[in-house]
Amino acid sequence: MNADDDARFREFARARALALRRTAYLLCADWHLAEDLVQTTLIKLYRVWPRLPAADPIDNYTRRILLRCWLDEQRRPWRRRERRDGIVPERPDELLDTAHAALVGGVSDVLLAALATLGPKQRAVVVLRYCADLSVAEVAVSLRCSEGTVRSQAARGLATLRVAVNELERST
Amino acid sequence: MDENEIEDGLREICIAEPALGFDPDDVATRAARRLRNRRSTLGASVGTLAVVGVAATALAIVPHMSSAAHRGGQSSYATTGTTPRPLDMTAQMARVLQHLLATLPGLLPGASHLTVTMTQDTDTGDGDGITAEVAYRDAGGPATFNLTITGKLDRSAVPPPPDRCTATTLFDTSSPYQCLPQADGSNVYVEVELPFTRMPATTPPVHTGPADILGYAVFAYRLDGSVVSVLDSRSVGAALASRLGSPEMTVRAQPPLGQQQVLALVTDPQLNLAPGH
Numbered sequence: 549m550n551a552d553d554d555a556r557f558r559e560f561a562r563a564r565a566l567a568l569r570r571t572a573y574l575l576c577a578d579w580h581l582a583e584d585l586v587q588t589t590l591i592k593l594y595r596v597w598p599r600l601p602a603a604d605p606i607d608n609y610t611r612r613i614l615l616r617c618w619l620d621e622q623r624r625p626w627r628r629r630e631r632r633d634g635i636v637p638e639r640p641d642e643l644l645d646t647a648h649a650a651l652v653g654g655v656s657d658v659l660l661a662a663l664a665t666l667g668p669k670q671r672a673v674v675v676l677r678y679c680a681d682l683s684v685a686e687v688a689v690s691l692r693c694s695e696g697t698v699r700s701q702a703a704r705g706l707a708t709l710r711v712a713v714n715e716l717e718r719s720t
Numbered sequence: 721m722d723e724n725e726i727e728d729g730l731r732e733i734c735i736a737e738p739a740l741g742f743d744p745d746d747v748a749t750r751a752a753r754r755l756r757n758r759r760s761t762l763g764a765s766v767g768t769l770a771v772v773g774v775a776a777t778a779l780a781i782v783p784h785m786s787s788a789a790h791r792g793g794q795s796s797y798a799t800t801g802t803t804p805r806p807l808d809m810t811a812q813m814a815r816v817l818q819h820l821l822a823t824l825p826g827l828l829p830g831a832s833h834l835t836v837t838m839t840q841d842t843d844t845g846d847g848d849g850i851t852a853e854v855a856y857r858d859a860g861g862p863a864t865f866n867l868t869i870t871g872k873l874d875r876s877a878v879p880p881p882p883d884r885c886t887a888t889t890l891f892d893t894s895s896p897y898q899c900l901p902q903a904d905g906s907n908v909y910v911e912v913e914l915p916f917t918r919m920p921a922t923t924p925p926v927h928t929g930p931a932d933i934l935g936y937a938v939f940a941y942r943l944d945g946s947v948v949s950v951l952d953s954r955s956v957g958a959a960l961a962s963r964l965g966s967p968e969m970t971v972r973a974q975p976p977l978g979q980q981q982v983l984a985l986v987t988d989p990q991l992n993l994a995p996g997h
Binding site: 569579586678700 | 755
């Protein structure tokens with residue numbers, strides 16, 4: 549990679565690291581794992597950076613790598629044993645600014661807990677479609693699946709979330 | 721809370737985010753070092769890249785094995801009890817490629833410029849999903865469809881089977897999602913793809929007739945836990961269309977595969993991930 553490409557990559561990494569980590573956190577609900585996923589994603593992205601086609605938005609490509617890293621992570625045997633019980637494992641997190649943490653919560657807390665009840669692929673669809681506000685077509689490109697699959701997964705994901713949210717609200 | 725409120729809540733979700741725990745510049749430096757090491761290793765090693773070429777009359781089959789497959793393409797695959805048994809994905813791709821080579825000419829009469837590109841569906845090589853991208857020309861112009869065989873390790877990469885599987889026919893124009901139980905106890909699920917503008921994500925779409933259909937995504941949920949799917953779409957991307965002799969992206973009048981052809985593919989027992997092959 550030449551110096552110009554390297555400089556462009558560093559600029560991209562600095563600008564997008566936080567947003568990528570946020571997406572990763574919404575997928576995995578674990579700040580430490582989210583940071584690992586983003587670093588792995590950036591290292592993989594660096595390998596192909598000079599060859600990225602100008603027509604393919606870098607954000608789409610980067611999201612695709614991040615999602616693949618996340619789905620691969622889910623396949624690890626010790627991950628597969630994890631039960632999806634609706635409890636987000638890393639909250640409260642000792643890394644959080646407690647003053648800031650006090651300002652958020654409520655609906656968002658319930659939704660984060662409910663997100664953890666979805667399967668990985670469905671969670672990815674819901675996070676990209678609603679939290680990241682991508683179009684159906686963009687989500688389909690990111691996940692390399694059909695737009696019909698995105699639509700059906702999003703609809704099923706919302707229905708599952710509704711049930712989970714109502715259960716969580718009843719239990720609190 | 722209803723689904724609209726949940727959708728709004730997700731769009732405005734608030735997370736108390738800790739400070740970034742790594743320096744993106746350090747990651748770039750590590751990535752550059754790894755790339756240099758990788759290149760020097762590759763430059764020093766002597767290896768053989770095996771390319772499997774299969775030729776047949778009027779067919780050009782171009783197998784493309786992913787980098788994972790070149791590394792050996794081994795996936796862990798539980799067969800009995802909890803003992804994992806490695807599944808040789810390179811061999812699986814070669815077997816599926818051979819089978820497609822034998823069956824596609826009969827399934828696609830009039831097809832020319834036929835190519836089949838096999839890939840393993842993971843960058844890391846530890847999954848058990850493989851995809852065959854089939855491209856060809858027929859009387860309707862350039863055509864392409866993807867056939868994917870997904871095993872237990874990659875199961876999260878496909879939609880879960882629907883809760884109820886009670887359809888009596890498939891490709892029924894009155895419903896975009898249909899699931900038909902098969903005689904062997906497996907299920908075949910069809911998603912009819914409609915244009916985005918007609919189909920908000922949370923509202924069941926109104927299907928007005930065959931002219932709306934962009935294509936079909938068909939999934940066979942098999943009893944062994946694998947899923948065989950075909951994405952049969954009217955669209956052919958610009959790069960592929962150009963390879964098939966058309967100057968730009970093409971949208972065919974009809975999806976390339978008819979309903980019986982799709983069903984024949986997804987229910988073909990030879991299209992599987994068979995440990996031991």
